[in-house]
Each structure stands twice: as structure tokens, then as C-alpha cells.
Amino acid sequence: MRKDSKENPQKKPTLPEVGQWPDKLAMPALIGGAVFTTVGFLLAFLYAGPVNGAAVDGVEVINGELVGNVLLLSQKIFYFHMPLGIASFIAIGFAVYYAIRYLRSKEVRFDTCSRICMEVGLVFVVGTMVTGDLWTRFEWGVWWTWDPRLTTYLILTLLIIAYFVLRSALKEPERRASYASVVAILAGIDVPICYGITRLVPSSLHPVIIRESGMTPDMVIALMFCMIGMMLVAYAFYRIRFRQVRIAERTQALKERLEDFE
């Protein structure tokens, strides 16, 4: 049986609800996210220097600097690609947190939170896959390659898709929530594997950016703006969607009560 918090007053979990303080931050976060990502986008193209590719046969002075390599514009995709990937990991991390809380308490609202985190995660996963694939196509000349990072991220994507397929396939609410929570936890297990795979399995294709500090300060500034912007957008998306779903759930509950009354 599903538990209601009123049934167990001795150990009542704190339930997320619409109108609590995090909702007040949703709109400022969305506006801030839009501003930060836009500034980050502009910095990526107008402030951060281009990355050097293969060496050319000679040296040329461009803007007072000696350039002896092919300049790679395609690297500009990175400024959105990495923040999208990190945001997807964080969203799935929260989905796991709420899935565990659901399995422990059987409070439906935790399942709702977990589902919304997975939805936000899916949006950011799609963004990461799209940006990464277009970069791969141009730089490596293929649409797909079985690079360890790509493979583990594909597994993560498939697990998220499986999560939603499972949810739509099961009609019984408690069973659906329990099974979906388990799939969310499985997706969560893949997150640290995906993050750490480039460190565990050395790959020439996917560089370890942070550890190898392969970025100049101007690149770091542009990346940080995009990173903060994406986090704010992800947070705002979560709260806005949570608010919408909770209102829909409450309206439905009210409708059912009214039908009983009639």
C-alpha cells in the first residue's frame, strides 16, 4: 500500500511541495541562466582564443601573435557540450537521491521528484549527445565511434529512455514507481563510471580536460559562465516542471474527491 504522510505522523518525511522557498528562486534562476549562457556563448566566440590543430608549413602573425597551426573553430562546441554533460550528471544524481527516498518511504511525491529529475536529465543528455555528435562528425569524420566515454554515455542515454518506456508500460502506480526507482538508481551507477572512464581507460579521443588543465584562462572564464548558466537553467527547469506536475496531481486528486462526493 502507498503511504500517506498523515498515516505515519511519528516519522513524517519532509515532502517537497509547491510554494516552498525553492520556488521563489526558479524564475531568477531561469533569467540568470539565460543571461549566463548568453554571456558564455559570446565569450566563447569573442573572447576565448581558438584552439590550435595540426601544424602548418610556416608561421604567420595574426593579431600580434605567431600562429603556426590550423585554428579549430569546431572546439567552440565544447563550451556548451561540457556544461550540458555535467548538468545531466547532476540531474540524474538528484533522480537517484529521490528514487532512494521513494523506496525508503513509499511517498509518491519523491517518485514525482525523481521522474522530473530524469526528465531534466533527458533534456541535457539529448543536448550533450547532439553537440558531441556534431563535434565528432566534423573532427573525427564519423557520426559515431565506440570511444569509452561515448559508449558509457550511450548506456546512460538508453537507461534514461528505458526509464520512461517502463513508466509508460506499467499501469499500477506503486509497481511503476518502484521499478522506475530501481532503473533510476541503475542510471545513477553509470554516472560515475561515465565521468571517470577517461581516467580509467586512457583514450586519445576524449581528453581529460580538468586534470590535464588544457585550457587557457580565457577559455576557463567562458566555460565557467556556460557552466553556471546551465546549472541555473537545470534548476529552474526542475522547479517549474515540479510546480506544473504537482498542480496537475492536486487538481486530479480534487477531481476524484469531487466525483466521490457526487
Next chain:
Amino acid sequence: MNPLLEAIYSTIIPSAPFIIAAYALVWVALFVFVIIAIKGFKNSEKQLAVLEEEVEKLKTK
């Protein structure tokens, strides 16, 4: 154009469609999510209107 500069800038124009597509598709994905949320709010509004009508009917009974 100087052949050396031509070599240095050789990937700029060919990579442009990929970069534009990448950024555009990300914005589309984010926009779709916002549209879904707005549609959900509108559906809830409709349901609320139905509920208000039902409550009014019950009052008059």
C-alpha cells in the same frame, strides 16, 4: 589569399554549419522542455475551470 593563412583558416568555414547546428539544436531542446511545461500548466488551468463549474453546480443543488 596568402596560402599559409588559407591553411590556418582552412577548417573555419567547413566547421561553421556543425557549430551553428549544435547551438541551435541545444536551444531547440531547451525550448521544447519549456513548451511542454507551459502546455501542462494550460491543461491544469482547463481542469481547474471544469472543477470550478462542478463546484458551482453542487452549490446550486
